[in-house]
Amino acid sequence: MSELSVNHLLGIKYITEEDIQLIFETADHFKEVIHRPIKKVPSLRDITIANLFFENSTRTRLSFELAEKRLSADIVNFSAGSSSVKKGESLVDTVNNILSMKVDMVVMRHPNPGAGVFLSKHINASIINAGDGAHEHPTQALLDCYSIRERLGDVAGKKVVIVGDILHSRVALSNIFALQKLGAIVKVCGPKTLMPRYIESLGVTFEPNLIEALNWCDVANMLRVQNERMDISYFPSTREYTQQFGLNKAILDNLGKEIIVMHPGPINRGVEITSDVADSKQAIILDQVQNGLAVRMAVLYLLASKIKRNDN
């Protein structure tokens, strides 16, 4: 197989295991490309990509932008803060206005879950979801799994625990789908108040005790506490969260085995993980960032290859 089964990357839910493996194999090649003296290939030079960020983002946006430039695409950037969205323009209108300037692909982050799926039904361009509310963040899950594959050789059969705010996390949901499609076993851990009520219907188990979870796992993905999404108090204080679910060096050293520590960033140092854990050899946080570039190049390249040429 050498072609994706989809024309958009809206979520991990909509793609197959073969799609994920193809993205990983392609990302292997791009990982080599980004270590060359000239880190750029001309593949997408006749493709124009619009980066539409209706919600704040630093690393995802930077990563996408760099991936697009490394593939020689033309790009236009848009952020909601400084646009007509504030004047009341609808999503479809905004995007259609941009598309009438002959844009081939759209990378979109939006605060509303399902924004990408909605858009894909109304416009004629390839859409990549860069995060839609608390729904999915597919490229983050892909780069997380790619990083596990790189470190452990394979994702299948590995035990992964996702710790923290599962309720508000699109990273958690996309990771659960991706890990399960690749054959990993997934547990979630965190305050009961931050667990979606039907989380176990996704085939994951809930473990309330961090130490138990860490003793079980090969990989711990420590999610950020998303204070900005918490409209009510889900736990009494940050200090109490850290005492129960924060990962420090003492816990890590007392496990009796080496686990891999991941974090999607940005880190609240001293909350989810302490500084010495974040900077330890077991943490692959910066590898994740580098792999993110290769994985996003692979996704862009594979989706672009499905866009029909229009020579007229």
Added chain:
Amino acid sequence: MYPENVSEHFLMSQKKLLNATEIHVALHRLACQLIENHNDFSQTVLIGIQPRGGYLAKRLVGLLQNQYKIKEVQLGLLDITFYRDDFRRSEKPLEANKTAINFVVEDKKVVFIDDVLYTGRSIRSALTAIGDFGRPTEIELLTLVDRRFSRHLPIQPDYRGRQVDAIDGEKVRVCWQEQDGEDAVYLIKE
């Protein structure tokens, strides 16, 4: 149009252009020609063009080191998929291969090695691709089979094993012992 058994034979036949002995003679000659121009290969690197140039390149390196006692020959593999000019134009999706160039090409003489030279488009892509690794002093091209009168671009080989006349629609297939079970070059008519 044709009776079934006849049509099969008519539409798909193959002719052996080079047998194992002829290939070995050609490889020795090519190795000697390389030595004439590159001495001890201290300033020269060989680059096999993926996917199938790698086999030929490895054979030549084996000959140079074992038969002609060249101490060290640097060999890299270059994949040109992301540089091709038919991205989004061909019916079949393009499949990438591994690139492995673990040395500096800046100020080196580069010899591209590919099994068949046909339209010249792969070599055009390879010329762009190698530039991303540095600026070689010069680039040469070695090919086992040179299909005459079929070039789309002004590209010619510096070393050739055999010139072949084949029309469009015919395919030249180079088989290698280690990959395909025999050393042979076939002309395949479809």
